[in-house]
Amino acid sequence: MKHTEAIRKLKENGYKSTAKREDILTFFMDADGYRTAKDLIQYLEPTYEGISFDTVYRNLHLFDEVGILETTELNGEKHFRISCTHHHHHHFICKDCGKTKEIDVCPMNEVQNTLANYLIEGHKFEIYGLCPACKSA
Incomplete structure (x- = not known):
């Protein structure tokens, strides 16, 4: 933005x-x-x-x-x-420094198949861990 x-x-x-x-x-x-x-x-x-x-x-x-x-x-x-508004994506978030990396894969296709009879109104998918810099520190 x-x-x-x-x-x-x-x-x-x-x-x-x-x-x-x-x-x-x-x-x-x-x-x-x-x-x-x-x-x-x-x-x-x-x-x-x-x-x-x-x-x-x-x-x-x-x-x-x-x-x-x-x-x-x-x-x-x-x-x-x-906020990221340019396209749909999710994030890897470093638990130490807070840096993020975009993940273009979205698990919602599989989830929608599993929840076929449900109305899904939104979702948030985040992966947490350590970025390469924090991992090697």
Whole structure:
């Protein structure tokens, strides 16, 4: 997702584009993979001294709600990354550094055959482990 597309999504949903939200977008646009709220606070703290977890979580929830960010849970903590909107795919997620690798294979064809009489409304498929850099460290 591009920066301008994210701002457009905010405005379409009735939210303002503030300097803080712009900085949050920049953080996630530059991030390589999933990041935590704590990572974001450390990034914002020099500019917004005393920024609260509440403010950060409200914005993270908003960005997730309007489709700018996607979330996952790693090691019992919520992690966020910029949404991938260019094509349908899934992710391998490194449990140490949060980096992701796209997986173009989707298990839903097999699942749909197994659940032929069910209405499937959505799915999420993630694989967790260690990336090559973290594995060799």
